[in-house]
Structure formats: structure tokens, C-alpha cells
Amino acid sequence: MQTRLENLNVPAQVVDVVLDTDTYNEIDDQFALAYMLLSPERIRPVGICAAPFLNSKSTSPADGMEKSHREIMKVLGLMGRTDLEPLVHRGSERYLPDEKTPVPSDAAAWMAAKAAEYSPNHPLYIVALGAITNVASAILMAPEAMTRNTVIVWLGGHALEWPDNREFNLRQDVAGARVLFGCGAPVVQLPCCGVVSEFRTTEGELKLWLQDRNPIADYLCRNTIEEAESYAKGTAWSRCIWDVTAVAWLLNDGNRFMNSCLVPAPIPEYDGQYALRRDRHLIRYVYQIKRDALFTDLFGKLQQAGK
16 A cells, blocks of 8 residues: 555656557647657657547547557657557557456557566556546456556646536546556546646747657647647637646656646546545546756757757
8 A cells, every 4th residue: 555655656767658648639649759858867668559549530439449550650750660560559449348348459458567577666657648448448357467567647627626527538438448447456546627727829839849859849839830720810819738747747746847636536427427525536637837947958858858
């Protein structure tokens, strides 16, 4: 129990990290992947898994996963990191059918096997940025290794006080979210609306810091502006770069990027609400993002990409 609670603290050394990402779903996963690769002072990437998603950019969860896989490869190419391509794994093609049945995939099987190489005193960190299907499947495949030997950082769900909990990552796979919050592993939750929704940037700021700096910085700048202009052209807009915050938790020594606390693990319900019970095991809950400090670090690192 004591080691588990200690693993809910920001790591004080370089750690092995798996990124589980629905990279093509939005414009923010690309920032998060780049930020992870540009943070070797704390992060050693050992795996990148493509997560499923279904929205206007995909025809099915499987299609979303395949497009995310291709987008991961694109970002690695722009960063000159094709050496990392063997670390990339295809994920689930559908969501959990229930809370007891894993969805087989290369990503889930690899993650379950990889967790067995670690220990509570030397855990594997899994940073999840989309539907939690791959991670939940790995938990169901190897419950002891995944709950004892990993720390799972998830950007998902809304703030506990938000009127409803129909957040995109969570509502795609409520069964998977219930597996995650119920398994007893050390979990760090970064809620979307009400917390991470404050991590926003604008066209002028993106151009100032990133435009024409290098291939990956320029791509992130153009991709974000084009996406925002597709629905907000002619209006004042800002864009949330959600997923960077989950990677940033691993770099949050001295609470420089965010504040958090320990809370009983919430129970995501199928009706779009949380059930809250005081007798549940503790998770770490991020309740504030320090927007300016985190963007300063993110933009500074992106400017140095390739140098």
C-alpha cells in the first residue's frame, strides 16, 4: 500500500514510458508525442500504441486506430526519429464489450507482457490520451502485472463537479474506464472540462513561437490553425492542447506545471455521471493547470527540435 501511494507522486528520475494515443483524432496528441520525445531529462520512451476513436474523422474505431498509427509515423518522420518506429503498436479495433472481456490487439498484448518486466519499486508509466481500451484490455489480460507494476496517467473524464461526465475519451469506452478506476493500479487523472480546458493557445501565439522554426514545430502550428479555421474562421478563437498535460505530469517536479491531490477513485457510470464513494482506493487527481509555465516549456522544446 505504501509503495502504491508513493507511485502516485511525480517520479524523481528518468522513467520508462508508454504513450497510448488516438493521434489522428485531434491536433493535440501530436504535440504530446513531440513533447514526450523532447523531454529525455525525465522520459525514456519504450512504446507508442495507437488507440481507437470514432468521430467525423473516422468511419469506425478500427479506422480511427489505423489513421492514428499512420499519424504517429508521420510525427516520428517529421522529428527525424524513424528509429522509434519498431516501438509503435497497433491497438484495439473496437471498444470493450463489457467489463470482463479484453479486446485482443498487438498493443494490449505487448503492454500486458511489458508490465511483467517491471516492479512496484520500478514501475512502467503508461500515459493514455484517448479511449482507455488498450490499457483496460491489458489490465484484464494481466491484472497482477498491470495493477502492481504500472502507473497509469489518463486524460479522461470531466472534473468531478462538472454537470455531466460525457467526455469524449471516457464515453467511447465506459466499460474500459470502469476497469481502469476499479483495478487498484496507481492512476493519475487529468480531467478535461473544468481543469485541462484552461490549457489553450491562439493563432498569434502559435505563429510567434512555432511558425517556420523546424519541420515538427511548423507542422503543429499549421495543423492547429487549419483545424481551428475550419470551424471558427472570422471569429476570435483559442484552441485547447489537451493531451500535452498528461505528458507534463511526469515533468511536474515542484508542482511547476499543475497542482493535484489524492481523492477516492470515482466510478464512471453508464448514465454519464460519476458515483463517488469515500471508501474507494486513492488516485491522484489534477485540479489546476499552470498554463503559462507549461506552454513556455512546450514551445521552448519545440523550437529546439532537430538541433
